[in-house]
């Protein structure tokens with residue numbers, strides 16, 4: 224990839240001529256045939272990979288409506304192209320890829336890879352439309368895990384109980400490297416984009432999908448011109464094991480709160496912290512002020528009640544509940560927010576921001592005994608079951624003998640064993656920056672599944688590693704050239720938050736990174752939907768004055784400190 228970008232007017236002129244060239248020559252129907260697609264396969268794009276031309280399928284889909292918080296709602300026609308490839312020398316290996324092709328008249332010289340969530344490497348039809356909406360080819364992969372619906376966890380262990388390293392590397396970064404490398408050349412071939420014409424490549428994903436985007440930026444500086452990622456599931460060793468921290472605190476303290484008691488504490492937290500940002504709007508926009516000012520002890524004895532709930536997909540029925548908030552519950556919540564500490568009192572990992580739901584603290588209701596017991600967090604338990612115990616289990620049955628130190632040991636083991644594949648926090652992005660790449664990274668400030676501080680920590684790691692010795696002002700300005708982080712007030716994990724319903728969401732983040740890359744439109748703030756249309760760029764923080772009439776993004780060293788943690792339990796740096 225050339226280091227200098229064409230200027231905006233040149234790019235616009237090229238775009239115009241490209242659109243004219245293709246729209247004059249072909250329709251969506253013309254390019255949506257197996258023969259046309261098979262002839263466009265980039266057979267030599269990836270060394271060691273054999274693409275099977277006989278596997279090509281195409282189908283023309285008309286009037287498809289795509290709706291998501293990750294892109295504006297849109298109705299369009301597209302061609303669904305799928306094919307398969309295998310890695311030479313690996314038995315029983317078959318990777319399926321799917322590309323959605325826009326009508327040639329809609330094509331704007333762009334390719335967009337999309338990622339998955341949880342243990343999934345794609346998001347089915349819910350993410351891939353973003354490519355078409357952006358005027359590009361959208362791509363997704365099945366990682367070689369079987370089909371587009373099969374997840375990595377299902378193939379993580381081989382029959383003899385050893386780690387499936389091929390699948391682990393594919394999940395870690397290899398499948399996305401191949402998806403984009405093939406996708407970019409395929410796009411050129413399908414739309415007749417010459418080698419001398421710039422084809423822009425982008426990535427969009429949230430959660431595990433966010434990690435997948437970073438896996439490319441950190442390893443392949445030329446892969447994407449821009450990525451729009453939310454709440455990345457990076458720092459995998461800590462991230463996955465940390466889901467068990469809430470459970471171990473409960474087990475250690477011998478207290479399992481009811482769902483209603485937790486919800487009551489959360490509601491009181493939101494009500495109490497909402498105004499601290501200067502505007503009473505039901506949204507905790509400054510969870511740092513909440514952490515520092517909340518009167519938790521004052522909640523003890525407050526009455527709560529909830530109606531019986533039928534239970535449903537993934538949750539069991541619960542009876543009508545009422546009671547008063549106990550001192551035990553408050554002690555539990557205080558420990559939860561303080562983060563995991565080892566038996567020497569050293570901090571191992573940090574927690575979620577106050578105001579978010581207490582998902583990792585959820586206990587299970589036992590109707591027989593009419594009591595609340597340990598419910599092992601699935602995300603944490605499956606990681607330990609598969610990759611540490613190697614038991615081919617779906618979750619750990621219990622946490623017998625598991626202590627805070629055990630959690631730390633599991634994190635250390637995970638880092639040492641899988642860190643190069645899954646940690647995804649390599650902090651030196653010098654080559655990506657030099658290649659002109661841009662990152663828009665956002666994170667819900669009330670995320671209950673990946674701590675908001677996790678994204679702040681990585682941004683700060685990059686700043687400190689790349690701009691060592693520079694002042695905060697200088698290094699922040701240098702970061703602004705290529706990597707911008709925005710916290711999203713009130714937002715939950717890669718989704719809006721039903722408990723703070725008027726909160727914003729950065730629905731147009733992919734278009735924002737495209738405009739930054741192609742037009743040089745630098746995003747000072749990120750646009751949000753809902754009641755807050757301006758998302759501040761880290762380290763700036765939102766604050767309202769004039770009874771909530773006036774919003775500004777302010778400097779706040781106290782806020783930056785509140786999101787910074789010394790993970791003194793580890794001897795190696797944890798980026």
Ligand SMILES: *[C@@H]1O[C@H](CO)[C@@H](O)[C@H](O)[C@H]1NC(C)=O
Nearest residue numbers: 245248249254327413414415
């Ligand atoms: C690409 O070029 C070929 C050969 O000229 C032509 O048949 C095809 O329609 C073109 N494709 C597009 C999308 O314009």
Ligand SMILES: *[C@@H]1O[C@H](CO)[C@@H](O)[C@H](O)[C@H]1NC(C)=O
Nearest residue numbers: 285286287288289297298299
């Ligand atoms: C396209 O879909 C919309 C709603 O999904 C429907 O109202 C409309 O009639 C459809 N148009 C065509 C041409 O099928």
Ligand SMILES: *[C@@H]1O[C@H](CO)[C@@H](O)[C@H](O)[C@H]1NC(C)=O
Nearest residue numbers: 280282284303304305321348
């Ligand atoms: C795309 O095509 C593949 C292969 O035929 C099919 O399995 C998949 O369901 C199609 N996807 C959509 C959204 O039509």
Ligand SMILES: *[C@@H]1O[C@H](CO)[C@@H](O)[C@H](O)[C@H]1NC(C)=O
Nearest residue numbers: 380381382383384385386387
């Ligand atoms: C487990 O099975 C895989 C695949 O058959 C094989 O390559 C590997 O050597 C086996 N490992 C052990 C310890 O048996």
Ligand SMILES: *[C@@H]1O[C@H](CO)[C@@H](O)[C@H](O)[C@H]1NC(C)=O
Nearest residue numbers: 483486487490527528529722
């Ligand atoms: C918490 O607030 C929600 C509204 O956001 C309400 O529906 C729910 O009943 C409240 N829960 C408790 C325990 O008060």
Ligand SMILES: *[C@@H]1O[C@H](CO)[C@@H](O)[C@H](O)[C@H]1NC(C)=O
Nearest residue numbers: 524525526527545546547548
């Ligand atoms: C809750 O506290 C109130 C006083 O604030 C008391 O009257 C009531 O009995 C308590 N309820 C329970 C279930 O302990």
Ligand SMILES: *[C@@H]1O[C@H](CO)[C@@H](O)[C@H](O)[C@H]1NC(C)=O
Nearest residue numbers: 588589590591592593594596
């Ligand atoms: C529920 O409680 C009953 C009675 O104490 C006990 O026998 C049973 O094991 C419990 N079930 C679970 C899933 O813990």
Ligand SMILES: *[C@@H]1O[C@H](CO)[C@@H](O)[C@H](O)[C@H]1NC(C)=O
Nearest residue numbers: 619620621622623624625626
């Ligand atoms: C827990 O530790 C005790 C004492 O070391 C041991 O007897 C017991 O088997 C352990 N339980 C589990 C489930 O590992």
Ligand SMILES: *[C@@H]1O[C@H](CO)[C@@H](O)[C@H](O)[C@H]1NC(C)=O
Nearest residue numbers: 768769770771772773774775
């Ligand atoms: C809001 O703040 C801006 C700049 O900080 C100021 O110019 C403006 O007058 C303020 N508006 C109100 C209504 O106070």
Ligand SMILES: *[C@@H]1O[C@H](CO)[C@@H](O)[C@H](O)[C@H]1NC(C)=O
Nearest residue numbers: 694695696777778779780781
């Ligand atoms: C924040 O800290 C930096 C040094 O870390 C200092 O230069 C700056 O003046 C401080 N800003 C405020 C508002 O206190």
Ligand SMILES: [Ca+2]
Nearest residue numbers: 497502504506
């Ligand atoms: Ca507020």
